[in-house]
Amino acid sequence: MSGAGALPPGLNLGGVTVEPPRDPSHGDIAINAALVLAKQARAKPRDLAAALAERLGGLDDVAAVEVAGPGFINLRLDDSFWRGQLAEILRAGTAYGDSDMGGSAAVNVEFVSANPTGPLHIGHGRGAVVGDVLASLLEKAGYKVTREYYVNDAGAQIEALARSVYFRYQQALGRESGAMPEGLYPGDYLVSVGQKLAERDGDKWLSASEPDWLDACANVGRDAMMGLIRRDLADLGIRHDVIFSESTLHERGQTEEILDDLKMRGLVYEGVLEPPKGKSSEDWEARPQMLFKATEFGDDVDRPLKKSEGEWTYFAADIAYHRDKFERGFNTMIDVWGADHGGYVKRMTAAVRAVSDGKAELDVKLCQLVNLLKDGVPVKMSKRAGDFVTLREVIDEVGRDVVRFMMLTRRNDAPLDFDFAKATEQSRDNPVFYVQYAHARGHSALRHAAAALPGADLGATAVAGSDLDRLTEPDELALIRTLSHWPHVVESAALSHEPHRLTYYLHDVAAAFHGLWNRGTNDVSLRFIVAEDAPLSLARLALVQGVLTVIASGLAIIGVEPVEELR
Secondary structure (H helix, E strand, C coil): CCCCCCCCCCCCCCCCCEECCCCHHHCCEEECHHHHHHHHHCCCHHHHHHHHHHHHHCCCCEEEEEEECCCEEEEEECHHHHHHHHHHHHHHHHHCCCCCCCCCCEEEEECCCCCCCCCCEHHHHHHHHHHHHHHHHHHHCCCEEEEEEEECCCCHHHHHHHHHHHHHHHHHCCCCCCCCCCCCCCCHHHHHHHHHHHHHHCCHHHCCCHHHHHHHHHHHHHHHHHHHHHHHHHHCCCCCCEEEEHHHHHHCCHHHHHHHHHHHCCCEEEEECCCCCCCCHHHCCCCEEEEECHHHHCCCCCEECECCCCCECHHHHHHHHHHHHHHCCCCEEEEEEEHHHHHHHHHHHHHHHHHCCCCCEEEEEEECCEEEEECCEECCCCCCCCCCCEHHHHHHHHCHHHHHHHCCCCCCCCCEEEEHHHHHCCCCCCHHHHHHHHHHHHHHHHHHHHHHCCCCCCCHHHHHCCCHHHCCCHHHHHHHHHHHCHHHHHHHHHHHCCCHHHHHHHHHHHHHHHHHHHHHHHCHHHCCCCCCCHHHHHHHHHHHHHHHHHHHHHHHHHCCCCCCCCC
């Protein structure tokens, strides 16, 4: 190194992070540069950190710098810097936190993708919210996102749907009075489908051949269920840019194409699988199958592409589908699946590596179960659906905004308890209410200020120009720091594909704001409106506007309407 803090050229800075420390007592910014670059710079981490700290200490807005541990650099910034950040928040409005980090790179987020065999259940609702909010988060971070739904409209489940519709059709015509055969879909939601088919076509299908009525009933059932699914998603505030049908893969011959491609590359062979875990060789009938060399791409075992009877496996169609995504320009694919698909992750990530020659990346987000409760007691099953609680029932019970927010109060891979009573009560134990209450309180302060300061412009842009140097209370400055972290929260949550970080952060903002409000309740000098000191009031109202701006920005990504009054 030449000169204090100078670094040799050409260093790889990819591992350097500049971010708020987990422990606020360590300062405002933590930098790991010395630890990451020491080996490349041929210097001891502590020595390099000391040299860098000397340089950083001379920068504007840096109040103090400290070398900690093996070579971390902790910075404390001047209070004036944070006040400047508040002004920046107010000037940017809800666009605060917008990032160009993604560089408009194309990302495909596939979510929901429930089989079109019945209404959505609450587990589908969790995946729907996770996928939709993740897509909005990535858009906020500068990516070009396509929201996609994959319709599994081929295979055994569609045949079961067709037979279920035909059973209800016969019932509607008075030709079927026995119990529904095992293996079909018993929910009442198909009763109206059978009735409408009978009204439209009369007894036409009673005398038709089985292939003909199966095809007709499959089409009617699929269309009816997709209509039901789309209505439920629309009421949850969710849209998809692309609805992709599995049947089109087979119609276009894309499944055969993928097989030919894998064969040409030597990635397919005729083989016999070992018994699955938990099965003895005596209970397992070994059959020759066409296998994909998944183990060459990180999977535990090779996987069949065709069943021994010659039918395509679901895996074969899924490979063709993900190659189609890659050919549409998506090098980053995110699939949001239910927890019951956990065993499918390795084979699909391996398949994506194979069909893209390692150019594409698949990230699978598994959503764990939602446990529905009312006052701590499990909610009974839906009568209409037969064996699960529908998403529609939950939306009707608590509303769209509550469902969307509550689904993000845990990581997607952790089970979620959804208690109807807690989700609707007005208390700090309800995270939706707690954040909305902070937003409503802020608007209440502005309404009171309009009466106390007649003629004053209380808009965000106007108060940004007030004397923000009047903000000197430690809690006020701490709240500004929290608000200023919003761009970092957006980028870090987008990089990790973790939308739940948004609700955690908004809860922290709300907690800091409620704490400040409560201090003013006990000490009138700390209130947001000090009638005899208009400049101080305007500065504190700037802080209120900052809170409103950031909460509204966060709720916009989550798809929740920020309220101005709670009733």
